[in-house]
Amino acid sequence: xxxxxxxxxxxKIAPKDAEAINHKLLVQGGFIHQEMxxxxxxxxxxLRVLNKIENIVRKHMDEIGSxxxxxxxxxxxxxxxxxxxxxxxxxxxxxxxxxxSLAKSDAEYVLCPTHEDVVxxxxxxxxxxxKDLPVAVYQIQTKYxxxxxxxxxxxxxxxxxxxxxxxxxxxxxxxxxxxxxxxxVYMSIYKEIxxxxxxxxxxxxxxxxxxxxxxxFQTRCESGEDIVYLNKTTGVAYNKEVKxxxxxxxxxxxxxxxSEVGNIFPLGVKFTKAFGYEYTDKDGSxxxxxxxxxxxxxxxxxxxxxxxxxxxxxxxxxxxxxPFLVHIVxxxxxxETKKIYEKLKDAGIDALWDDREMSPGEKFADAxxxxxxxxxxxxxxxxxxxxxxxxxxxxxxxKIISVDKLxxxxxxx
Numbered sequence: 001x002x003x004x005x006x007x008x009x010x011x012k013i014a015p016k017d018a019e020a021i022n023h024k025l026l027v028q029g030g031f032i033h034q035e036m037x038x039x040x041x042x043x044x045x046x047l048r049v050l051n052k053i054e055n056i057v058r059k060h061m062d063e064i065g066s067x068x069x070x071x072x073x074x075x076x077x078x079x080x081x082x083x084x085x086x087x088x089x090x091x092x093x094x095x096x097x098x099x100x101s102l103a104k105s106d107a108e109y110v111l112c113p114t115h116e117d118v119v120x121x122x123x124x125x126x127x128x129x130x131k132d133l134p135v136a137v138y139q140i141q142t143k144y145x146x147x148x149x150x151x152x153x154x155x156x157x158x159x160x161x162x163x164x165x166x167x168x169x170x171x172x173x174x175x176x177x178x179x180x181x182x183x184x185v186y187m188s189i190y191k192e193i194x195x196x197x198x199x200x201x202x203x204x205x206x207x208x209x210x211x212x213x214x215x216x217f218q219t220r221c222e223s224g225e226d227i228v229y230l231n232k233t234t235g236v237a238y239n240k241e242v243k244x245x246x247x248x249x250x251x252x253x254x255x256x257x258x259s260e261v262g263n264i265f266p267l268g269v270k271f272t273k274a275f276g277y278e279y280t281d282k283d284g285s286x287x288x289x290x291x292x293x294x295x296x297x298x299x300x301x302x303x304x305x306x307x308x309x310x311x312x313x314x315x316x317x318x319x320x321x322x323p324f325l326v327h328i329v330x331x332x333x334x335x336e337t338k339k340i341y342e343k344l345k346d347a348g349i350d351a352l353w354d355d356r357e358m359s360p361g362e363k364f365a366d367a368x369x370x371x372x373x374x375x376x377x378x379x380x381x382x383x384x385x386x387x388x389x390x391x392x393x394x395x396x397x398x399k400i401i402s403v404d405k406l407x408x409x410x411x412x413x
Contacts, residue, residue: 001044001324003354006030008043010366021223022306023153025315029369031323038150038158045370046302048323050161053193054140054298056320057163060189064181065136065165070118072142076108078117082274088113090145092158111144116271116293119166124277127168133279133289134174138165140298154303155225155259161299167292168272170279175290179266182294186217186262189296194318195219195308199261202228202237206265213242214265218258221308230254259304262296315371316393319413324352326410327372329363331379340378340388340403349410368393374413376406 003009014024015034026032031046042050058067073094079085096107112118119137127135140163150158165182169175183201190196198220203213216239218228227240229247232254238244247253269288272278278286302321309316317323326344328351330337337353344351352372354363360379367375375398377389382400390409391398401409 001352003352004356006044008033008045010369017151018153020152020155020303020307021310022155022303023151025306025310025369026153026303029315029371032154038147038156040154040157040159042299045323049302049317049321050299052321052323053301054161054163056192057189057296057298058140060185060192061138061163061165064178064185065138065167067139068137069139069141070112070115070122072112072144074110074112074115074118076110078121079110082117082271084117085110090147092144092146113143113145114162114293114295115139115141115164116166116267116291120271120275120277120291123166123168124272124275127279129280130170130282133170134168134178136165136167136178138163138294152225152303153306154299155307157299160297163296163298165294167294168277169290169292170281170287172290175266175292179264179292182264182292183215186264186294186296190217190219190261192320193301193305194320195261195305198308200228200230200237200258202239202258203242204239204263205241212266212268214263216260217262219261219304219308220256221259221304222257223307224257224259226258226260228256228258230256259307261301261304262294264294265292267291267293310371313365314369317371317373319373322350322373323370324350324372325413326351326374326376327367327370328353329360329367329375329377330355331360331363331377333378333380333383336383337378340376340406343403343407344410347407349407374410 008030010030011028015027018024030043032040032042034040076085090113092111094109094111123135143162144159147156147158150156167178190199200218202216202218204216206212206214218226228237229243230237231252233252272289272291277289279289281287306315328337328341341351341353371393373393375391382389385400387400387402389398389400
């Protein structure tokens with residue numbers, strides 16, 4: 001991609017209302033644009049990162065579930081059935097805009113913040129027998145929550161992207177087996193994204209979903225909004241809301257700031273019972289179905305990565321989700337740069353070509369702000385010295401290498 005053709009450009013000044021690092025850097029870097037509080041447009045660079053995150057999530061979710069896509073707009077009757085129409089305070093409700101529509105029906109709907117109330121009656125239709133169980137389905141979709149304090153960039157939004165998986169089981173043993181397997185799959189996702197070694201599974205409140213403990217996936221982050229208490233002896237971690245009495249003074253606990261990057265909830269029969277979803281066993285009897293839900297906020301995860309991986313110059317993207325692997329800075333050497341760009345393109349290497357007519361200082365600053373893993377500088381000086389100047393974003397040293405050796409250098413990053 002040529003930067004002159006992106007249609008947008010990095011900003012020079014952070015938004016006045018930006019408090020969080022991810023909000024500042026993602027807007028300044030030209031990744032997102034704020035339309036209103038908690039609602040963002042994903043610009044070309046941002047969409048590339050989001051797509052890479054979601055493709056990693058999708059690859060691992062396919063190991064345990066089948067992908068579908070449910071509507072964001074749902075009938076309010078579903079939410080009445082579960083008793084959540086008036087109990088969820090962040091629920092967005094929508095009405096028809098004209099009297100004709102209202103005359104035909106109530107014409108009131110819910111913009112889904114989550115999909116337990118939609119997926120349960122759906123799965124009930126297609127999976128009535130013990131032969132159909134267990135079943136697990138997931139989607140990656142836009143959600144809506146009327147957050148009263150929509151701030152912190154992508155960490156707390158009113159419209160956001162989320163992967164949500166739902167599993168249905170005939171008995172507790174089968175449910176527990178799947179629930180534990182999901183933890184392993186989640187950790188595989190975080191490992192590939194680049195935060196696996198800094199992510200722990202913490203016990204947490206079940207919130208609106210369950211009276212049992214839920215489990216959060218918390219990533220160590222200095223600016224994290226959560227506090228995790230990790231028992232150094234047992235390895236069990238706790239969210240601050242459910243921490244053991246006296247963790248604050250117990251030397252067995254390591255206490256650190258973290259950001260939530262996923263959660264899983266044991267739902268029991270709360271939703272299946274509400275919709276009368278039972279399965280027919282071998283003997284013809286009806287039995288209850290146990291259910292769980294599993295979420296990853298994919299757009300939120302993008303924000304967490306920025307909070308965790310940055311310096312005073314900009315973002316430092318992990319290799320697996322960077323918008324481009326290579327950022328080529330062209331200092332008035334278009335012909336030679338084009339050859340390098342085409343060579344990388346033919347090799348299947350994502351490259352961003354800064355072909356704009358700007359000063360070297362501005363181009364270097366934008367490269368650091370955007371945060372691609374490798375910067376390749378093509379200038380008259382570098383060419384005279386034998387090739388191009390390369391530098392990794394997370395390092396301070398640069399060096400000159402020949403164009404012939406560039407491909408090998410990039411592949412070893």
